Amino acid sequence: MDLAVGTNLDRFVIIVYFVMVMGFGAYFGKYSKTTSDYFFGGRRFSWWLITISIVATGIGSHSFVKYSTKAYQYGFSSTMTYMNDWFFLPLFMFGWLPIIYYTRVGSIPEYFEKRFNRKARFLATFMILLYMIGYIAIQFLTLSTALYRIYGIPLMATVVIIAVATTLYMHFGGQTSVIFTDLFQGFILIFSGLLLFILGLNYLADHSALGGLQTFWQNLTPAQKLPLAHFNRPPDFNFVGIFWQDGIAGSVGFLFLNQGLIMRFMAARSVNEGRKAAAFNVLLVLPISAIVVSNAGWIGRAIANAVPGALPAGMEGNDVFVAVTNVVSSPGVFGFIIAALCAALMSTADTLVNASSAIIVNDVYRPLAKKKTNDKEQLKIARFTSIGVKVIAVILVPFFNSFDSIYEAHGWFHSTFTPPLVVAVFLGIFWKRFTTPAVIATFLMGAALMIMGQFFPQLVSPFSHGIELRPDRGYSYIGALYNLVVCGGVGVIVSLFTQPESSEKVKGLTVFDVQLLREMFKGSKPNDxxxxxxxxxxxxxxxxxxxxxxxxxxxxxxxxxxxxxxxxxxxxxxxxxxxxxxxxxxxxxxxxxxxxxxxxxxxxxxxxxxxxxxxxxxx
Amino acid sequence: MLDFSRTWLPFLYLYGVGGIAFIVGMMLILRTKALNKEIARHRIWLKVLYFGFGFYATLHAVFILLALGSS
CATH class of the missing domain: 2.40.40.20 (Barwin-like endoglucanases)
Structure with a gap:
């Protein structure tokens, strides 16, 4: 479909927004004096600041595009993935969070070295970097998909421009810049998402004798009003597959393994502030975010039913967000809402880039460097690493563009890269008996079995819950369950046949020692x-x-x-x-x-x- | 007509399997005293954790009932 949208005013608003955010980020760069400031913001921030910046990290530009698409096709069940994170919150708030905070690990792979050995750290580093750089590539692809329609610049050229723009303010800032620009962008995201909903309701009211909300409700079918998808149909959007891919692998991956998110919590001034941020985020902010990212699709569906012909004929799935926004908003406002999409990209990408460079400095450079470098040199390396990360992400964009939709690209990505890490970190924290050979086997043998599952989908069939197998695509989301089972199986079996670690080695690194951690952190008995x-x-x-x-x-x-x-x-x-x-x-x-x-x-x-x-x- | 596998089966699966993960997590943090009921602040957190589970289950159930009501 040839979808040319936006006016010169909209293009101007988007550019002004980019310049403003870059200036904002560069200003807060003055607070990054050491690598600790650069990566962790000096562990000083209040819970509300962490919460809002998590919103901006959690809502990527891919969120607006992919959830609008599914919301248009399937209705309220597009919110499923935003409403299934509570199950693992107890383990996160009282298990993982105190461990990473009090042991002062600089990165998740560093935890793997402490808990297991250096080989485990390098394997974890490799897998986490793959995960994060791929994630950044998806962000670039999504925003480019929207912007190249507006500016008429070729897709890959748009990707490069966005990568350069995000580099500029990140390069001089670091975590403090990231947190403060994310605070600003978090508000913009929520405001513009809700504004779009209101504009959509007004549009419906203008084209009906009823009120906007009533027209909206009446023009969705009962199936579109259900909050959860059909149990196992269709293969590209079903409840049970998405539950295992997102509710289990994705939730644990996001809460426990997303270095960007972990760095946010490590920037909190205390563990309790981190807990408040986590609880407030999942309980209140995520449901609001679900409305923010999905409503363009719901409004689009209601418009398609109530005002036939209002939306472009033959609209592609990934174009729903831009097309609906274009129809319901006026010039300038459209530019502002697209600027929010830019906000989503920049705030997610900056977090992930910062996190990737933290991992490269902490887990590749520091352990391998032959001579000791000072903090200033490491800070310089971190800044240049962030550029390298973006270059690789740009190169990966065409691969993700080959999927049918961004939703499927993202789903494949989660179900493929997170299971070995999820199993390794989970068993590491919550099972003392989990051994070093077992974690290595989980990574290597688990990955081998996962690859076999990709080539021989009949291996996944016993876990399919009746989901139809698409001959040319295999199982998309439910593959996560197979991957979790094979990785978990390898980890448990190898652990049972190998020598357990000594209690001394795992001291302070499992949930069983959380009480001791405060004492270890302080160096003497806490004064309560x-x-x-x-x-x-x-x-x-x-x-x-x-x-x-x-x-x-x-x-x-x-x-x-x-x-x-x-x-x-x-x-x-x-x-x-x-x-x-x-x-x-x-x-x-x-x-x-x-x-x-x-x-x-x-x-x-x-x-x-x-x-x-x-x-x-x-x- | 919305059938069971479109309405309550996903709900039961979500809060059944997810509920097992939640309960195992709660038992683990309580048994290891990572969440220590003797600390006043932790007692509040305990209530928040149970409330969150109930909040989401209620929210999903209400929307299913509303959708069924409009069919």
Whole structure:
């Protein structure tokens, strides 16, 4: 279909948006002074900031395009994948999150080295990088699919332009830039998605004697109003296949293995703030996000039924979002909503690129580097690595473009790359008996059995739940169940026939030791005595080591002792922890209401003169 | 007419199989004391976790009933 859409005003709005976000990212780049800042934002942010930036990461540009397509075809069941993440939240919040936070692992592969050995780390690195770079390629493809219709630039040229634009603000920023641009873009995403819904309802109201919502509801069939798809039909969109591909492999993959998401949680100022972000996100933000990404398809279906001929004839699946937006919005507003699609891409891609370069620096460069390099050099390497990651992603775009739809490309991707990692990390955290030879076998033998499943779909048939086998395509989503079973089977069987790891080696690395982790993190027994937060003024003074000094009275109010951990932040809560530091209580002094900090702490915390700080005892 | 495999079977499968994953997870974090009921803040989290499961199950059930009601 020849779908040329948008006006010059729309094109202008999109360009202005890109420039604005790049400027925003570059501004917050000043907060990235070390690799810790670059990758983890200095572990300082409040839960609400983490939540909104997770929204922007979770909603990729592929989300708008692929969910609109399925929403147009199948109705409300397009929301399935956004509403099935709660099952693994207990294990994430109270198992995985404290482990990664308190063991201070820089990346998921680093966990594999601690829990198993270096070989396991390299295998995990390879698989996670494949997963993330492929994910970035899908993001580039999706946004390009939308933009090349608007600007009339060839698809691959659009891909390259987008890759360069995202590089510019990422290159100078790092995690703090990512978090703050994602905060901005998260709001834009939600606002524009809901705006599109309202515009769609208005459009329906204008073309009917009834109200917009009533027209919308009446022009969907009962089947389109169901929140879950048919159990096992059709093969390209059925409940049970998508449940195993997304609800199980995808949810665990996203929560436990998405380095980008994990880095968000590691940027939280404490484990409890990370828990709040996770719970709030899944409970409230995901259902809203489901409406945001799907509503163009629902509105499109209602328009197709209520106003025949309003949408272009022969519209392709991937074009639903752009076509519906074009019909219901006016010039300028269309550009703004497409800019939100850009926001979705940029915020997801920047997170994944940042995460990929974190993995390359932490898990490839650092372990293999013959001479020790300083933090500044590593930061430089991280920045250039992010460019390399994008180049590879651009090269991969044509492969993903060969799938029938972006939804299927993404589904294949999840069900193929996540199962070995899901099994390895899950058994690693929750089963002490899982051994090093078993994790290696899970990666290698599991992958071999998975490849066999791709070539001989009859191996997958026993798991198919009655889903029809498409002779030329095999099983799309339910392949995830076969992959999980073979990888899990290999892992369990090899574990039972090999020597268990010593308790000392796995100490602090499984859910069984979560209670010990806080003590290991602090280096002494945590102080859980209830105290209050205090607001004090700061002055730069000569302090001994990485400590801060409070008065004896203030320490009593906080119920703190020398050696306890403290979090000091600018008292303006809306900053979300941007200006803050973690430190240790030093010797108390006699000046009540004053905290002594060092020059270095002032530089890291970026505290403002005449603005007070709030101190909170951590443990 | 919407048949069972279009309406309640996916719901039962989702909260049956997903429910097993949820219950196993809850048992594991409670038994290992990763979620320690002696800590006040953890007791609140325990309620939030159960509430979330119920919230999603109710949401899905309500939409199925609404769809059935409109058929």
């Amino acid at each position: 005595k209830q105290g209050e937060n205090v607001e004090v003024s700061w002055i730069v003074n000569k302090v001994q080591g990485d400590v801060v000094n409070f008065s004896k009275q203030d320490m009593d109010r906080m119920a703190a002792n020398k050696g306890d951990l403290v979090y000091v932040s600018d008292s303006r809560k809306w900053l979300g922890g941007l200006k803050s530091i973690h430190s240790v209580y030093g010797e108390p002094h006699e000046e009540e209401g004053i905290v002594y900090i060092s020059e270095e702490q002032l530089a890291n915390g970026q505290f403002v003169e005449d603005k007070s700080v709030t101190a909170e005892k951590e443990m």
